Amino acid sequence: MAPHQQKSKQPPKKESQRVIRRRNEKAEIEAIESKLASPEPLSDVKYFNDLPLSEKTKEGLKKANFTQLTEIQRKAIPLALAKRDVLGAAKTGSGKTLSFLIPILDLLYRSQWNASDGLGALIISPTRELAVQIFEVLKKIGRTHTFSAGLIIGGKEFHVEQERIAMMNILVATPGRLLQHMDQSVGFHCDNLQVLVLDEADRIMDMGFQRTINAVVENLPKQRQTLLFSATQTRSVKDLARLSLRDPEYVAVHEQAEHSTPQKLTQHYVVCELQEKLDILYSFIKTHLKSKVIVFLSSCKQTRFVFESFCKLQPGIPIIHLHGKQKQTKRVDIFRQFTNSQHAVLFCTDIAARGLDFPAVDWVVQLDCPEDADTYIHRVGRTARFDAEGHALLMLVPSEKEGMLEELKNKKVPIEEIKIRANKQQSIQTQLQSFCFQDPEIKYLGQRAFVAYMRSVYLQRKKNIFKVTELPADAFAHSLGLAGTPKIKFVKKAEKAMGPKVVDTKEEEEQEQEENQQTKTKYDRMFQKRNQDILSEHYTKLVDYEGDKLGDEDDDDFMTLGRVNHTLESDEEDNMKDTKANNLSKRQAKMGKKELAKRSAKGEKLVFDEEGKPHQLYEMLDESDFLKAGDAKTQKDAFISETGELMKVADIDDKAVAKQKRAEKKMKRKMKEREARELAAGKGSEDDMEQYTEEEEEEEEEEEEYTQKRKWFQGSDNEDESDDQEESSRKKRVLQVDEPETIQDQEALALKLLGGL
Structure with missing residues (x-):
């Protein structure tokens, strides 16, 4: 019996730290909720440590050096912690930001919110700068919690926000970018949203944000808590109905104050x-x-x-x-x-x-x-x-x-x-x-x-x-x-x-004339x-x-005059045309050449056929009309052969004209050489010499141009080469001598000719 008795007296197993932590958190949450059953007496509390808050939230406030409550915080935080809708109005600089950030952290903590639960709190701000400031304060007081928080504002990379937005528990956003994510980001939904906060609510619900806020609210669940804060709060029934508030508590700490601005x-x-x-x-x-x-x-x-x-x-x-x-x-x-x-x-x-x-x-x-x-x-x-x-x-x-x-x-x-x-x-x-x-x-x-x-x-x-x-x-x-x-x-x-x-219409006309006459720099x-x-x-x-x-x-x-289109009767149309023509002429008188050229219609070049009908310079034929004359290769060969024959005929004519010109130039050159000899013998005058030199220079220039053209032409024609060769051989056979004047000169010429043969 002794061994059996020893086995029955073994000590129980130790509980894990995780179980102990969960039990303590549950006890803490129950104690907080029991205190918040009647939040009205808590409106006289002066310090954050005296509020029914979680230890994590108190620790975050302590590290951020927040110890004493302001008037708006004393009245709004207990009501928000009790899950009531709040309309908060207080002077600027009175601490409204903490009035909604502290309840958000504690409400999610009491609900045991985690990453798998999705979006739990949404804070909407009218400007990007205010959203950045709210997010900075949230990071300071929420460092001890394990919630994920994100800042969604315009001006940043949209695809980067899309990758992370579905994992956020708390979002601080501007209306436009938030609605863009609701429409375009896959996996982002607000079905489990617990708290909606509108900071500067009167500005957000202005005409500029009305459509955006209406579209955002349609995507949110109606069973939620809503907090609205501003320095100048509105109690409009339309605004409250649009946001689906349930018996909201209106907290206006300075409504009975002597002045609506700070005392100092x-x-x-x-x-x-x-x-x-x-x-x-x-x-x-x-x-x-x-x-x-x-x-x-x-x-x-x-x-x-x-x-x-x-x-x-x-x-x-x-x-x-x-x-x-x-x-x-x-x-x-x-x-x-x-x-x-x-x-x-x-x-x-x-x-x-x-x-x-x-x-x-x-x-x-x-x-x-x-x-x-x-x-x-x-x-x-x-x-x-x-x-x-x-x-x-x-x-x-x-x-x-x-x-x-x-x-x-x-x-x-x-x-x-x-x-x-x-x-x-x-x-x-x-x-x-x-x-x-x-x-x-x-x-x-x-x-x-x-x-x-x-x-x-x-x-x-x-x-x-x-x-x-x-x-x-x-x-x-x-x-x-x-x-x-x-x-x-x-x-x-x-x-x-x-x-x-x-x-005075005369003064106006004089001023307009002066303005039109002024030169523009x-x-x-x-x-x-x-x-x-x-x-x-x-x-x-x-x-x-x-x-x-x-x-x-x-x-x-x-800066421009708006015009309205009207349907006019026939008589009125004539009058309108006259007035438009006058207005256009006045405007055109003030326009420069460049502006007139830009406004005028572009011209088109036309050609006329034998019947006098106008056609575009380049007109495209239909494929059927084009193929009537044969396929593309056949038409190409026919065009090449036809134009080749025409070029040959033109080439023969050009060669004949060129030979005639060369013969005329040779005759002129011989006549000039003869005149030069006579001038050298004293038979001419100085005027004849000047005339000769000018004509000779002109002929030399013409011959140079001709030879340059001829060289280019010779590269493509072999017939000219034979003509040039015949001409050069002919030049070798002909002897150029002075004209014989006496019997001795004639005898000397005959001897030269006999020797050349």
Whole structure:
């Protein structure tokens, strides 16, 4: 019995580390879910360690130096962790990014998500720069988790993204590239999606992204959690219905606040004329060389022009520019360069107005008026972030002052007016004029910047703020350094829309005549060319021409008069033809010879047969007509034989003519030799000698030409060789002697002839 008792008392086997880890994770998940059963009391928590989060998430936050919660994070994170739909609205710089990244990591962890489960969370951003920033934060706080994450934005190699996108658990994407992968990438599907996040939701659901977002949402499952965050949130019923939100929790932490902008942000505006804006901006930069400044402009073309011009002015501080027409790699490099800079000036469009976190920005200068108060709030939100101090300056023209200030007042934006000291202001108009005169690139960019600004004002929706007809176009063009004001047709359209205006027609006709009489310089002719490559090498590397072509076409639409096709009666057609003929004659009078040659129809050369019917110079016969005369070889042999006979006849005629000419030349030569002898004997005159020498030179030249032609002809004819031989032998038999005058001379000639025989 003893051995049997010893076997029954063996110790149990040890559990593997994997089993222990799984049991601990399960216990941790159960504890977290029990705490999240009622998330409302958690809204007063101050530190991340006090939230019901997994240990991996807490460790990642600790390594990234995130310890204390902001107000939006305290209210939004517990609701998101409880798997509720959230609409979050908070001031810029209040920490909205962590408000959705932390719940994503913890929700997937609690679901035990792995690579085989596919896509679990999708984050959509309106701009590439904001998507890159979100992805960088995700990498910092999610380093302790085992989820795979990817960044899907335009400007990168599409096939490389296709190979990896199907293996991702978390995706950060822009709407356009995401929809492209949904349509073209094999194996990419969103059937198991758990969380959808829209950062800057009001911008994503704008008209520009409406169709794309609708198409993306159609490919997503309806049973999902949706989180929307923005600094200016919308509560539109249509937007919420489109995104299939289920009883969303609206979290607006600053809705009851006194101001909608950060408390430590000082905001000022200045009213100035449009032509003084660049002078004020340059003076501002010269007095803030130890600051970090962001300058917002309304279009890409203005950003290019101001950047190139200020680089030539060399204000004494690094200058960078960022806009949507640059290549993606360049935009990311500029974003990182400005982030790491201590003192710099960034010229940019509204592409940098939303969500981007540039550290330690001192000033935000809005050179051009924003389209509305929401855009103003997003722009100034690049400074005074996370309880830091910041300053904002808004430049308004007199026509924009009243409407814009009313907008800002309704949005609870505190802003004060400041005056600029005239003695501190520097003028750069003469330098810009010099740049435009010396550098065609600057002139070209200045013209495009002028048109782009006027067009942006014309297209704005709020006409109570933006009044294109009240802008001093001529003075603005001169302030950019341009010698003349580019013509823009949409301003005339706006004037017509405003109502009839009394104008002296005589003055208009005189102005048109003066403009037509003005001589065009080589630079003006150069700018009329469409296919020009005027941009410098460093600039062409930055520009995305595929995207830039679209913008150029849009500008050209405003520079030309749109016509509408109408069905006219017979009487009206005659009138239209007369008016068109008059218009064409006026245009043709202004055209150059090259343009007229390009526009005119090309002529055709015709030949006429015996009946007088015209035919093309070269006409192709049908195969049946061609074969009537025999096959190709037969026709070829017949042609060769026929033309050969004609050439033989012509050759005989040519030889006869050539022999006759030679005989005549010989006779002339003998007569001239006789005259020369008489002249030597004193019977001639000096005039006869001059005439002889001139005629002799002409004959020698003619004979040389004949001999050259004869040599070429002899190479192909053997009969001429025999003729030449006979002629040479005949020359040997004939003796050339002087004409006998006396009996002694005749006797001497007879002896010579007898000796020759």
